[in-house]
Amino acid sequence: MNPSFKLLLVLIIALEVSFTRHLTINLVLIAVTIIYLLTKRIRPRLFGWLFLMPLFPAIAVFITIAWFSPGHDYFYAWVLFSRIYVYVFTGAAITQTTSPLELTRSLEQNLHLPSKFAYGTLAAVNLIPRIKMTVKTIRAAGQMRGIYLSWWSPTLYFKAILHAITWSDQLAQAMESHGYVEDRARTSVHQIALTTRDWLILIVSIILIQIITFALP
Amino acid sequence: MNQLAIDNLTFAYTPRQTTLKDVTLKIPTDSWTLFYGASGSGKSTLMRLLAGLLPKYGGKILQGKLQLPDGLTVAMMFQDPGMQFALDTPQHELEFALENLQLPSSEMPARIEHALKFCGIEHLCDRQLTTMSSGEQQRAALAVLVAMDTDILLLDEPFASIDNHNRSLLIHQLTLLQEKYHKTIIVADHDLHGYRGLAKQIIHFENQHAQLLDAAASDALLKSADQLAATVHHVKLPTASDQPILTLKNVVIEHGNEKLITANDFSFFKNQTTLLTGATGTGKSSLFKAITHLASYQGIISYDGKDSQKIKPRRYAQQVGYVFQHAVDQFLNVTVKEELALSLKKGQNPYFDDEHLTAALRLLGLSKLQDRVVYSLSGGQQKKLQLLLMLMMGQPVLLLDEPFSGLDFHSLHNVVDLIKTSQKIYPQTMIIISHQLEGLEKLIDRHVKLADGRLSYREEF
Numbered sequence: 001m002n003p004s005f006k007l008l009l010v011l012i013i014a015l016e017v018s019f020t021r022h023l024t025i026n027l028v029l030i031a032v033t034i035i036y037l038l039t040k041r042i043r044p045r046l047f048g049w050l051f052l053m054p055l056f057p058a059i060a061v062f063i064t065i066a067w068f069s070p071g072h073d074y075f076y077a078w079v080l081f082s083r084i085y086v087y088v089f090t091g092a093a094i095t096q097t098t099s100p101l102e103l104t105r106s107l108e109q110n111l112h113l114p115s116k117f118a119y120g121t122l123a124a125v126n127l128i129p130r131i132k133m134t135v136k137t138i139r140a141a142g143q144m145r146g147i148y149l150s151w152w153s154p155t156l157y158f159k160a161i162l163h164a165i166t167w168s169d170q171l172a173q174a175m176e177s178h179g180y181v182e183d184r185a186r187t188s189v190h191q192i193a194l195t196t197r198d199w200l201i202l203i204v205s206i207i208l209i210q211i212i213t214f215a216l217p
Numbered sequence: 218m219n220q221l222a223i224d225n226l227t228f229a230y231t232p233r234q235t236t237l238k239d240v241t242l243k244i245p246t247d248s249w250t251l252f253y254g255a256s257g258s259g260k261s262t263l264m265r266l267l268a269g270l271l272p273k274y275g276g277k278i279l280q281g282k283l284q285l286p287d288g289l290t291v292a293m294m295f296q297d298p299g300m301q302f303a304l305d306t307p308q309h310e311l312e313f314a315l316e317n318l319q320l321p322s323s324e325m326p327a328r329i330e331h332a333l334k335f336c337g338i339e340h341l342c343d344r345q346l347t348t349m350s351s352g353e354q355q356r357a358a359l360a361v362l363v364a365m366d367t368d369i370l371l372l373d374e375p376f377a378s379i380d381n382h383n384r385s386l387l388i389h390q391l392t393l394l395q396e397k398y399h400k401t402i403i404v405a406d407h408d409l410h411g412y413r414g415l416a417k418q419i420i421h422f423e424n425q426h427a428q429l430l431d432a433a434a435s436d437a438l439l440k441s442a443d444q445l446a447a448t449v450h451h452v453k454l455p456t457a458s459d460q461p462i463l464t465l466k467n468v469v470i471e472h473g474n475e476k477l478i479t480a481n482d483f484s485f486f487k488n489q490t491t492l493l494t495g496a497t498g499t500g501k502s503s504l505f506k507a508i509t510h511l512a513s514y515q516g517i518i519s520y521d522g523k524d525s526q527k528i529k530p531r532r533y534a535q536q537v538g539y540v541f542q543h544a545v546d547q548f549l550n551v552t553v554k555e556e557l558a559l560s561l562k563k564g565q566n567p568y569f570d571d572e573h574l575t576a577a578l579r580l581l582g583l584s585k586l587q588d589r590v591v592y593s594l595s596g597g598q599q600k601k602l603q604l605l606l607m608l609m610m611g612q613p614v615l616l617l618d619e620p621f622s623g624l625d626f627h628s629l630h631n632v633v634d635l636i637k638t639s640q641k642i643y644p645q646t647m648i649i650i651s652h653q654l655e656g657l658e659k660l661i662d663r664h665v666k667l668a669d670g671r672l673s674y675r676e677e678f
Contacts, residue, residue: 101309119313123303129347130299133511140511141547143534145610146563155549162545162592167300173270174301177293178310178361179317186316189325 254422352383468516495667538612566611
């Protein structure tokens with residue numbers, strides 16, 4: 001499926017699930033995304049993580065609603081419990097099947113998102129290893145001056161933001177020196193197709209979700 | 218018009234301080250030009266102006282103008298190899314650049330293949346850029362410029378962080394680009410050794426001015442750079458009475474997939490000042506990062522006979538200090554006064570009492586700058602402040618990464634004096650990485666050279 005449409009569908013699902021109290025739709029969505037991920041041959045280890053990671057917050061939410069809310073609403077507790085898994089699995093359906101570059105290209109070509117935004121975000125993602133090293137350096141600088149910088153320390157953030165400003169400037173200059181001009185047309189080496197099939201899947205999925213949500217109990 | 222014309226140009230980043238003043242130059246196209254001068258002399262600034270990045274990204278042209286030949290395209294390669302890619306792999310970066318130029322997608326594969334081949338990185342095309350060595354990254358950066366087929370190539374200190382093998386490889390390909398494809402190549406470098414016979418003209422940057430040197434002056438400069446690189450100072454080898462303070466046992470340090478340093482049994486000695494040299498990119502800074510646990514390594518680095526990993530981080534940071542290559546990385550506060558107060562409060566070097574601190578500030582020319590924001594100081598002032606702050610902290614071992622870069626000779630002299638005086642009262646072990654060797658003779662006790670991935674003591678530097 002087209003990456004942008006996939007993202008759009010997941011966002012619509014997330015919104016809809018957030019504003020309804022419907023257990024059936026949550027379970028159906030979880031089942032469908034699991035089948036989808038299975039067809040994409042996701043590593044079993046990752047599957048394990050996807051189940052385990054949200055377990056603790058999900059249980060915490062369940063216990064809060066089921067035991068400590070005034071109504072002891074078990075149904076609502078299960079809705080919230082499953083809702084967390086809907087978010088996690090639909091999210092994984094994107095991140096595990098689409099690379100950031102594919103998504104960026106699709107957003108640019110299919111949804112006509114400004115390339116400045118698309119590639120700026122992508123460049124920032126590629127900066128992550130550097131950010132990690134910088135935070136380490138800042139903390140070392142602190143320790144060598146006799147100060148322990150915890151992760152909530154304002155100094156750490158002040159320095160990190162200072163670095164980020166320098167980087168964003170350098171990155172913009174680097175992009176420009178590689179021929180990038182804001183708002184100018186670009187060609188694309190890989191066309192990301194947007195087919196009738198994508199439209200069909202999107203529309204049919206949305207309709208099905210409405211039917212299950214509102215027509216079924 | 219077959220030249221880049223710079224006419225009476227004055228440029229300033231801040232209203233108070235001009236970086237270039239009344240610069241008039243004509244740089245011929247289809248030739249190789251060198252921009253030469255100390256760091257901070259304005260080489261990069263002029264280059265960024267030519268690339269059209271300035272004044273767009275800061276500063277202001279106060280008078281004069283620059284004119285590029287009509288229809289010629291410009292691209293630039295940066296000093297920091299890691300900071301010039303928006304995407305994750307060379308292949309993707311090349312595609313990104315060619316898409317920007319609106320090249321039809323049918324022509325792209327051939328162009329990309331040619332560029333990768335030209336720079337000898339076909340095998341790296343799908344590798345993550347972050348896992349590549351600096352030399353490989355610079356080759357990837359050159360590949361982008363080759364694929365873009367720009368007429369004017371601006372290279373800002375492109376060899377500052379790469380080894381000699383990659384340096385000569387790049388210079389060879391650049392020569393080919395110039396001679397065979399008639400590109401205009403401009404390289405900025407503070408070190409001129411190894412350029413003899415390559416550059417057609419040298420432009421010298423000094424005191425905000427830039428001027429074209431004539432053939433005789435150029436040749437003299439290139440020759441003296443080669444000679445200076447060959448000047449020899451003598452030092453002693455370690456003796457049996459030297460006490461080891463830092464010992465590397467079966468240590469391997471890597472960058473990306475590249476093995477940088479192997480040290481089976483190597484020691485730095487107590488209360489000595491050791492100079493650490495080696496070609497750029499050989500891993501000198503990586504060694505410092507390993508010693509201070511900022512980078513991972515295999516094997517054991519022990520401090521004063523104890524495995525450094527078994528010492529509590531907070532305690533270890535009070536034993537081994539690191540004077541970073543970039544001065545701003547060291548700063549934690551906003552003003553000079555606050556920085557000094559912190560080092561005074563937490564420092565353990567008894568030499569710096571009120572009287573000596575005042576004298577040191579005067580010596581370094583910092584006394585009148587106490588209310589200034591540290592980030593607004595000039596590069597040289599930042600370096601001097603950084604060094605003073607870390608001297609005051611007084612860790613028994615201090616690792617200094619290029620502490621003298623950007624300092625003029627007078628400042629360098631004062632800084633060396635300050636270190637010597639402090640050492641007399643409070644002896645410290647210092648390991649210094651420096652490409653600047655002149656003026657250090659009286660400071661250096663030992664010399665360690667890093668070559669072919671090995672550390673060894675030498676009698677001369």
